[in-house]
Amino acid sequence: MTFEQAKKRSLLLKEQLEQWNYEYYVNDNPSVSDQEYDRVMQELIAIEQRYSKLIIIDSPTQRVSGQVSKKFNKYVHTIQMLSLGNAFNYDDLIHFDEQIKELTGFPEVEYTCELKIDGLSISLVYDNHLLVMGATRGDGLTGEDVTVNIKQIKSIPLRIDQPTLTVRGEVYLSVEEFNKINEERGENGESEFANPRNAAAGTLRQLDSTIVAKRKLNAFLYYYVNALQDGIQSQYEALQRLEQLKFKTNPEYRYCSNIAAVWAYIQEYEPKRHQLGYEIDGIVIKVNNLNLYNRIGYTAKNPKWAIAYKFPAKVVVTKLLNIFPSVGRTGRITYNAVLDPVRIAGTIVRAATLHNADFIIERDIRIGDNVQVKKAGDIIPEVINCVVACRQKNAQKWYEATHCPECNSLLERVEGEVDQYCINSVCSKKITRGLEHYCSRNAMNIEGISEKIIERLFKLGYLKSFSNLYQLEQYRAEIIEFKNFGEKSFENMIASINNSKNNSLERLLFALGIRHVGQKTAKLLARQFKTIDNLATMNIEQLSIINDIGPIVAASVVDYFAIPDNQQELALLRQRGVKMEYYATNQHLAQKFENYRFVITGVLSKPREYFKELIESYGGQISENVSAKTTYLLAGGYAGNKLVKAQKLNVKIINEEEFQQLLNKGG
Ligand code: IVH
Secondary structure (H helix, E strand, O other): OOHHHHHHHHHHHHHHHHHHHHHHHHOOOOOOOHHHHHHHHHHHHHHHHHOHHHOOOOOHHHHOOOOEOOOOOEEEOOOOOOOOOEEOOHHHHHHHHHHHHHHHOOOOOOEEEEEEEOOEEEEEEEEOOEEEEEEEOOOOOEEEEOHHHHOOOOOOOOEOOOOOEEEEEEEEOOHHHHHHHHHHHHHOOOOOOOOHHHHHHHHHOOOEHHHHHHOOOEEEEEEEOOOHHHOOOEHHHHHHHHHHOOOOOOOOOEEEOOHHHHHHHHHHHHHHHHHOOOOEEEEEEEEOEHHHHHHHOEOOOOEOOEEEEEOOOOOEEEEEEEEEEEEOOOOEEEEEEEEEEEEEOOEEEEEEEOOOHHHHHHHOOOOOOEEEEEEEOOOEEEEEEEOHHHOOOOOOOOOOOOEOOOOOOEEEEOOOOOOEEEOOOOOHHHHHHHHHHHHOOOOOOOOOOOHHHHHHHHHOOOOOOHHHHHHHHHHHHHHOOOOOOOHHHHHHHHHHHHHHOOOOHHHHHHHOOOOOOOHHHHHHHHHHHOEHHHHHOOOHHHHHOOOOOOHHHHHHHHHHHHOHHHHHHHHHHHHOOOOOEOOOOOHHHHOOOOOOEEEEEOEOOOOHHHHHHHHHHOOOEEOOOOOOOOOEEEEOEOOOHHHHHHHHOOOEEEOHHHHHHHHHOOO
16 A cells, blocks of 8 residues: 555544544444444554554544553643532522622523533643643643543544634543442452542543543533634533534533523432433533623632532431541631441541531530431531430530640630630641641642641651741651651652742742631732731731731731741741742733722623733732722723713723733833
């Protein structure tokens, strides 16, 4: 066979195989036998082996992969992967519908309902017709490039009949496949996966793609990113367009002309949920008309134009064997239940939270009672109540702890608050939990130092404060002798600790564990004050000037810097090389909108969040309401009250184009 002949033949075979794939994996409607499929595949492989130039990225042979990766590369999503707010009952749904009516001014809103597939979300990017990226969600901004594994999902097309597309959906395992995998794992003496979702997640992040190929992952696609720009007007149309492009969509979706129809859909599917062959954990309700999305808007994490209705969590009854308190990094006491092990939604539950002492006392929960347990948000198990009807006569009344379970100091309770606190500043558990927080991913992001290691180092006296972390080298000889912690682990840990010295200020501020200073506040403070020295000299009034920083947060920050122990600890951190400055991603740009206050209103071409992020990354601030302090009102179409107010107050009003010009202007 000449090269030209081989080229022609391979194209033909490739098309044939993809067509069979589509029939089999997307339509569940095969038209050839497995043998015939394999024969053609073998022929194509043979041709490609002979002429390696003919191997193209979308060849079906490229799905057969033996690649073993060391680790996955990070992938930054061009458009953030948001999650959804939850509704738990009819009232929540009505509230959702009313909010949308209010925001759009429409008397009735149309929806598309879809099943909420219990898998993990992925984003696929097609460029020049080809699948070029398959990434996990990660934290929504940055995920992992798992393209090799995505290619093992046969229903996902490697080439599409459209030049570019970003599409999102859910990777899942069928219940049948899940059971099969677990059976095999059981036989091999491996631990079983708790549920199909965990199994799917474990598989998609599996470094050996031959293992992925063996486990039959599948995917439903449901989100056409930038659909409007491609002329698609509704979610319903978007799903149909995806089908046209030969993606697998979930067939159960439905157009609903109003919220009553949505409720009917939910009630129809709740009893059906266990007969689908794959797990779902609710129903996703999306406003159908895509033109309304910008007007309806977004919260920090969720679109307001969609909501996830969660099916009621399964409640089980089991025996309460014991109650014990534990202390967290802030000193807050939580109470925990030891349970007679019981299976809930796929996992064996042995412990659950009982929240605080009042929770137990109000319900008169006693050790030995039968209690109702459920998984809150289907994740964290919690006790709901006791079943008094079958209480043993001699069941003892329970009394709250008076002393810290760790350090035995007297617990305190602030008038009017439910929680008890350990106020001993040298309580060992508070310290180790604080250290764990300091090292955690969103704080200083120190890797290779587990909860166990921290506790061990603490007990040995090597690690009692944050600043001790930066001196651990001196215990090298001792630490590398730890069980399961060799030289390599030590080196990695130290490298990561050293890296953390160069973090930008917001990480440190969050890591320090200042009361009421969460990640978002830390970012605001860092951006505004630039260095920790600046921040430390501010008084409550100066701090409160920043939007979103209320008097309670401001007071807490001031208190923190007034405490001599904290001052000393900060001095030590500085002495050991920890930087205490804000590093904007781009220093030069960061100054551009400094001291500018923006208000955004109306319908813009992109979500509000987009403009918000942009303005903030250039050092500007966003306010909810127009006031005399507002520098610019960025106004899109259909702007209302805010526009009127800005005109009254003589605030400069700019449209999207003018905003872009402002951005592009030098200096
Ligand atoms: S839409 C911006 N539709 O549920 C909207 N999500 O809690 C993006 N999910 O992260 C989500 N089935 O992993 C959407 N039909 C569906 C879904 C679905 C499952 C998952 C998805 C998302 C999570 C939100």
